[in-house]
Amino acid sequence: MNNQSDLENIAVGDEIPSLEKHPSTQQLVRWAGVSGDFNPIHYDKDFAIARGLPGVVVHGQLSTAFICQMLSDWYGNEGFLKKLNVSYKGLNFPGDKLICHGVVREKIEGGLISLDVRVENQRGEKTVTGTATVKLYGGD
Amino acid sequence: MIQQLKIDDLKGLVGQPWLTLTYPIEACLIRRFVEAVGDDTPILPGKKAEVPPALLLTIGFERVISMLLGLPEAVLHGSTELECFEPVRIGDLLTVTARVAALRERAPLTFINLELEQHNQKGVLIGRCKQLAILRGKA
Numbered sequence A: 001m002n003n004q005s006d007l008e009n010i011a012v013g014d015e016i017p018s019l020e021k022h023p024s025t026q027q028l029v030r031w032a033g034v035s036g037d038f039n040p041i042h043y044d045k046d047f048a049i050a051r052g053l054p055g056v057v058v059h060g061q062l063s064t065a066f067i068c069q070m071l072s073d074w075y076g077n078e079g080f081l082k083k084l085n086v087s088y089k090g091l092n093f094p095g096d097k098l099i100c101h102g103v104v105r106e107k108i109e110g111g112l113i114s115l116d117v118r119v120e121n122q123r124g125e126k127t128v129t130g131t132a133t134v135k136l137y138g139g140d
Numbered sequence B: 001m002i003q004q005l006k007i008d009d010l011k012g013l014v015g016q017p018w019l020t021l022t023y024p025i026e027a028c029l030i031r032r033f034v035e036a037v038g039d040d041t042p043i044l045p046g047k048k049a050e051v052p053p054a055l056l057l058t059i060g061f062e063r064v065i066s067m068l069l070g071l072p073e074a075v076l077h078g079s080t081e082l083e084c085f086e087p088v089r090i091g092d093l094l095t096v097t098a099r100v101a102a103l104r105e106r107a108p109l110t111f112i113n114l115e116l117e118q119h120n121q122k123g124v125l126i127g128r129c130k131q132l133a134i135l136r137g138k139a
Helices: A006-009 A025-035 A045-049 A061-080 B009-013 B025-038 B059-069
Strands: A017-021 A079-088 A098-110 A112-120 A126-136 B016-024 B074-084 B093-106 B109-119 B125-136
Touching: A017 A061, A025 A061, A025 B025, A061 A079, A061 A098, A061 A112, A061 A126, A061 B025, A061 B074, A079 A112, A098 A126, B009 B093, B016 B059, B059 B109, B059 B125
Parallel strands: none
Antiparallel strands: A017 A098, A079 A126, A079 B074, A098 A112, A112 A126, B016 B093, B074 B125, B093 B109, B109 B125
C-alpha cells in the first residue's frame, strides 16, 4: 500500500497477500508468556488429553494475532486496523501449516475497507473466520 | 495473588465493574510480543511508530484468563472482537477496565461474555475488546 491510487485500485473480491505461519510449541510458550494465557491446554499434552483434546492446541488469540499481522503487512504505514471480529471454529495444533487469508468484501466511504478474513490449515479447514475493517489514510 | 473464583461469583459480577488494571507500554513488551507472534516487520518506521494492534488482545486479558483458569471447568475461547479507536505507542500508559457483560449456562457449558476497555494516559478510549469464554464442566 502506498498512496491514494492504491486505494482507488482496490476492488471488492481482491485477495490481499496471504501469510503463512508454522506455530511451534516454543511459539506457544512465548505467546503464553507475553499474553499471560497460561491455560495448560496450550503447553501440557497430558492435561489437554485429559480435557478431551487430541493434544496441545494453539491459542485462539495467537491465530488472531496472525490475522492482524497479515493485515498490517498489507496496509503498512498507510492504514489502521479499526475492527476485527473472529470466531474460533476449529483447533490449530503445533506443526500445522496455517495460512491467513483476507478478501475485500466492501469499500466504504472515508477510506474504510471491509475484509473477510480466515485462517486455514493444511487440511483446508477454516479454523478461524471473521471480518476486519481497515481505515486507509488518504481516503478521507 | 490471583483471586480464585467460582461460577456463582461471576454471575454476581454481570454488568458490574470487575477489574481495573494499568499497563505501561514499554519497548521490551513490544519486542517480546512481536517475537511471540513471529512478526519480522512489526513497528513500522513511518510517521507514527504505532504498536501492533493485536497487542490490545492481550492487555488486561491476561488477568481475566488467569482468574478463569482457577475454575475447575476447562476454559475454551469462542470468539474475539477488537475495536481500535486510536493508535497505541510506546510510552503510553493504558488503563483497562474489565467486566462480565453476560453469562449464560447451557449444561455442561457456560458462556461468558467479557468486555475490556482500554484508555490511554489522557483518558482517551483507544480500544475495546470483547471475548467469549466457554467453560466446559467435567463430563
